[in-house]
Amino acid sequence: MPVIVLEASDFISPLFLVRTLEVLSSCSTFSLVASLEPSELNNNTAHSQHFHRFWFFCMFTWGLFFTLTLLIHILSVIQFHSLLPISWKNLTMTVAVLGAMMCLSASFVFPWFIVDHQKVSPRMVMAAVAACFTFVAYSSESYILRIQTHEQRGYMGSMPGLLKILQLWGGCQMIPLAVEMTCGQPRQPFWQLWVSCASYSVCIFMSLVTLVVILGDFAGRCPLPFDKFLAGSSMIGVMLYMVATVISFTKVMQLKYNSHSYGLVIIEAVLVSITLLVYTVDLAFSIKLLCDRSHT
Template sequence: MPVIVLEAGAFTSPLFLVRTWEVLSGCTTFSLVASLKQSNNNSSDHHRHPDTLRIFCMSSWCFFFTLTLLIHALSVLQVHNLVPVSWKNLTVTAAVSGALMSLSAAAVFPCVVVADRQRVTPRLVAAIVASCLTFLAYASESYVLRAQASELRGYMGSMPGLLKVVPVWGGCTLLPLVVEQLCGPQAPAHDAQLLVYGVMYGVCFLMSLVTLVVILGDFAGRCFLPFDKLLVGFSLIGVLLYALPTVICFIKVLGHSLHPELLILEAVVSSLTLLAYTVDLALSIKLMCCRSSMCCL
């Protein structure tokens, strides 16, 4: 039976401190928000929005709290080598994804508060502050991991790797926003258009998720197609599918359509995701051309 030796220096390292910060702030955030939801259910205020955005925020905080706690425990116990994934890629992916999703939740949560017409209380202010601190914690871990040597941070710590995380974040954020606009009592008449956009976002999200699974599981050599060509195809499809919804979102924002706060969030997230797909497409084509030229030599 292996003996686990805990080093004293591990408890003072920057990674240990920021991950502890993430666990504490994440737990504080969703605990405060859960208590707000319970108190709000007892009120007689009419809810203009369904619980889609609230579920999105709570799911983001709870998921990354659980994932960070697991990564934290495996790192402290030094048994992460038993995990059948690329550990250095997993930690970077979890940190960057946690930062992006925490940022989305911190931006969406005030929309939920405004929609619920909640009275400003110290607990509500504490929940908003805690959500911002959770984002700062994950952003700090991302910075610490990015500051490491390239062989320690893995592929996901490089620019091409980070660009693979942004579309997953975009899909996770945009799908709840589309559902919120479709299910709201002031839903627009062109529901079919929003539904088509939701399908586009969903397709791109699944492609990006498959890419992450292949990278984290080191399955690139087992793909039925060359992985670099597969990445070029996924990025091209992402650019094509995101281009139209992004333009339409900005037109709606300028036209002062319904759900202005949701449209602004959708426009910002979709434009950032489209930018990530575009840059990733250029880098993937450049990498594929470089490999082809080397094979011809």
């Protein structure tokens, strides 16, 4: 089978150029951060315990989306994606939107927890700028894909699909925070910790299952009607995140303002509230869809 490549005009298309920028900026970002000397990084005693966990989170984010984008870029150039047993339009939209949100988080975490603000070196500034360029590149691809027709952008480009991506993003933010809460707050009540972690884990698992079903076009093969499955998972997510929200705000009220974990607990409370709002809106969309189908 001969290899088919893009036409010459496609190599200067906005989508091709923005994916090239994503590959270059993400590669530059994690390369610059990996090359930083230990003396350039945050050695503040109050933040040193956060360093390794959040450094791993940032490096994993940039490395993961660099790899995914490079594979998508190569497959798009050689036009090999039509042979893959996946929904290509949903995959590209998911990687673009999730990449934008995850890179936004990494762009915030890197200067806040990793950079030593008393010793800012040129490489640290370049890494922070490259991280921002990575976020802008993924946001640009998301916009380009979003303005396409409904048939071209797929389910993940619709409002319910974008809400599914935001749910997965919210769950991914909870992972490093939950680890930090576990290691950084030994006095935290045992039941609060495990109830929160169980809620996040169940919601992340449901989001991944939903994503696999959509990307693999398995909706027609599910034993349960897919729209009812989506409504049920959204309802479970709302209930679990309601519990997690109550726990997170309880921890905020229990902590002292000058505690070194106060900022992290505030961030957790804000992210949990945002994710709860996303699940609530998604549940409303799912109920509306079920009601519309019942009347037809």
